Amino acid sequence: MRYRRTSLRLPDELPVNPLFARQGERRVPRYSLGTDEMLPETAYQLIHDEILLDGNARQNLATFVTTWMEREAEQLYAEAADKNIVDKDEYPLTAAIEDRCVHIIANLWHAPDSHAALGTSTVGSSEACMLSGLALKRRWQRARAAQGKPADRPNIVFSSAVQVVWEKFANYWEVEPRYVPVTAERPCLTPEGVLEVVDENTIGVVAVLGITYTGAYEPVADIAAALDDLHQRTGLDVPVHVDAASGGFVAPFLHPTLRWDFRLNRVHSINASGHKYGLVYPGVGWAVWRTKEFVPEELVFKVAYLGGQESTFNLNFSRPGAQVLLQYYNFLRLGRRGFTRVQQATHDVAETIAHGLAGMRAFEVMWPGVDLPVVCWRLADGHTGNWDLYDLSNRLRARGWMVPAYPLPKNREDVVVMRIVVRNGLSGDLAHLLLDDVADGVKFLDRLRERMPAEGRTTSSFHH
Numbered sequence: 001m002r003y004r005r006t007s008l009r010l011p012d013e014l015p016v017n018p019l020f021a022r023q024g025e026r027r028v029p030r031y032s033l034g035t036d037e038m039l040p041e042t043a044y045q046l047i048h049d050e051i052l053l054d055g056n057a058r059q060n061l062a063t064f065v066t067t068w069m070e071r072e073a074e075q076l077y078a079e080a081a082d083k084n085i086v087d088k089d090e091y092p093l094t095a096a097i098e099d100r101c102v103h104i105i106a107n108l109w110h111a112p113d114s115h116a117a118l119g120t121s122t123v124g125s126s127e128a129c130m131l132s133g134l135a136l137k138r139r140w141q142r143a144r145a146a147q148g149k150p151a152d153r154p155n156i157v158f159s160s161a162v163q164v165v166w167e168k169f170a171n172y173w174e175v176e177p178r179y180v181p182v183t184a185e186r187p188c189l190t191p192e193g194v195l196e197v198v199d200e201n202t203i204g205v206v207a208v209l210g211i212t213y214t215g216a217y218e219p220v221a222d223i224a225a226a227l228d229d230l231h232q233r234t235g236l237d238v239p240v241h242v243d244a245a246s247g248g249f250v251a252p253f254l255h256p257t258l259r260w261d262f263r264l265n266r267v268h269s270i271n272a273s274g275h276k277y278g279l280v281y282p283g284v285g286w287a288v289w290r291t292k293e294f295v296p297e298e299l300v301f302k303v304a305y306l307g308g309q310e311s312t313f314n315l316n317f318s319r320p321g322a323q324v325l326l327q328y329y330n331f332l333r334l335g336r337r338g339f340t341r342v343q344q345a346t347h348d349v350a351e352t353i354a355h356g357l358a359g360m361r362a363f364e365v366m367w368p369g370v371d372l373p374v375v376c377w378r379l380a381d382g383h384t385g386n387w388d389l390y391d392l393s394n395r396l397r398a399r400g401w402m403v404p405a406y407p408l409p410k411n412r413e414d415v416v417v418m419r420i421v422v423r424n425g426l427s428g429d430l431a432h433l434l435l436d437d438v439a440d441g442v443k444f445l446d447r448l449r450e451r452m453p454a455e456g457r458t459t460s461s462f463h464h
């Protein structure tokens with residue numbers, strides 16, 4: 001469903017000329033179904049040409065989502081594009097590979113027994129977050145019912161820098177969102193902030209491993225310890241879900257001693273996006289629960305599988321199976337060592353970018369990519385009143401780079417930052433070219449004698 005149609009004012013007919021002058025292929029309606037057929041190569045070429053004007057995905061430094069995979073992965077993708085993951089009876093090997101991936105991920109996240117863990121692939125982290133939140137809500141409702149207490153006012157706790165999916169979860173599933181505000185001194189969720197707002201109606205606390213705005217990890221272990229202490233002191237037992245959309249495939253390789261996962265007993269469930277640092281093209285996420293007791297039985301549905309029954313816990317029925325195979329391809333292809341090398345190389349590129357930006361007088365680097373390989377910076381105080389980071393974002397766009405400028409969340413919205421998400425595929429060489437373009441952009445803007453006119457300025461639309 002789209003509420004906003006393209007702003008392009010285009011004629012109602014889509015001209016096929018001059019490239020395609022075959023009989024009957026001169027014009028087709030743009031907004032209604034054409035009467036006649038079209039040759040496949042014509043249809044292909046038209047769409048191929050039109051999307052040339054989309055941004056170049058490799059230069060999209062706004063997204064966390066994978067924009068490059070190896071040729072063998074692409075071949076596998078094309079071969080498996082017809083597989084529907086829900087047809088477990090028809091594609092039992094794809095189903096078995098999904099299951100293997102869940103075990104591999106549960107093991108990576110230190111589930112006490114990866115065979116006892118329960119998990120599923122999803123369309124992305126958003127679906128995984130919805131499922132995890134739903135499991136927390138149902139468990140809380142059951143516990144309240146068992147105690148004979150009312151269960152009509154559930155709340156969920158996270159920081160105000162949380163990704164929008166949690167706001168959606170709270171809205172769609174009618175759970176009160178309790179935001180712990182981020183401040184300059186407290187830029188993410190803290191144990192103290194959590195303790196200020198949790199109560200007997202809290203279904204869970206969501207800690208984010210890799211805040212979307214900044215790439216910083218929230219202190220999961222400290223939050224879990226504070227909740228352990230609260231449990232001991234008061235009997236209030238509040239679980240933690242870790243939204244590791246990005247960090248779930250970074251921390252195990254680059255920060256292996258950091259305790260954020262199932263090593264902490266209070267962590268009931270974790271989600272991650274396979275299509276972010278799991279290095280798979282868009283369309284796959286993962287949700288894993290410590291053991292099956294953390295997913296209330298009534299949420300699990302049975303589908304036919306090998307003449308038997310397979311359990312599923314998903315929002316969608318049909319969805320692509322190919323991405324799951326691509327995830328497994330990455331697991332086989334890279335192993336622990338390969339994943340570590342890829343993520344380390346990505347971190348090194350982030351460091352190069354942070355270092356380059358820190359050397360420019362115009363900027364103050366705020367987050368240099370220590371946790372996720374994400375670099376975030378602001379305009380140095382007093383540098384200029386003639387331009388801002390939105391203007392620089394527009395200059396970079398002219399060179400093909402998509403680097404968003406946006407305000408920090410509520411309470412800090414006066415601070416506008418720019419952010420680069422470094423991903424596999426942004427080489428050190430490209431990073432140097434990007435830094436050159438940033439330096440050129442700054443040089444151009446610094447030559448302005450007066451403020452950039454308002455008409456020439458657009459603010460980038462940033463989806464967090």
Ligand SMILES: Cc1ncc(COP(=O)(O)O)c(C=O)c1O
Binds near residue numbers: 123126129210245246
């Ligand atoms: C922390 C966090 N959670 C959830 C999501 C949603 O993930 P997806 O885009 O895979 O649905 C994102 C996306 O950026 C994110 O950064």
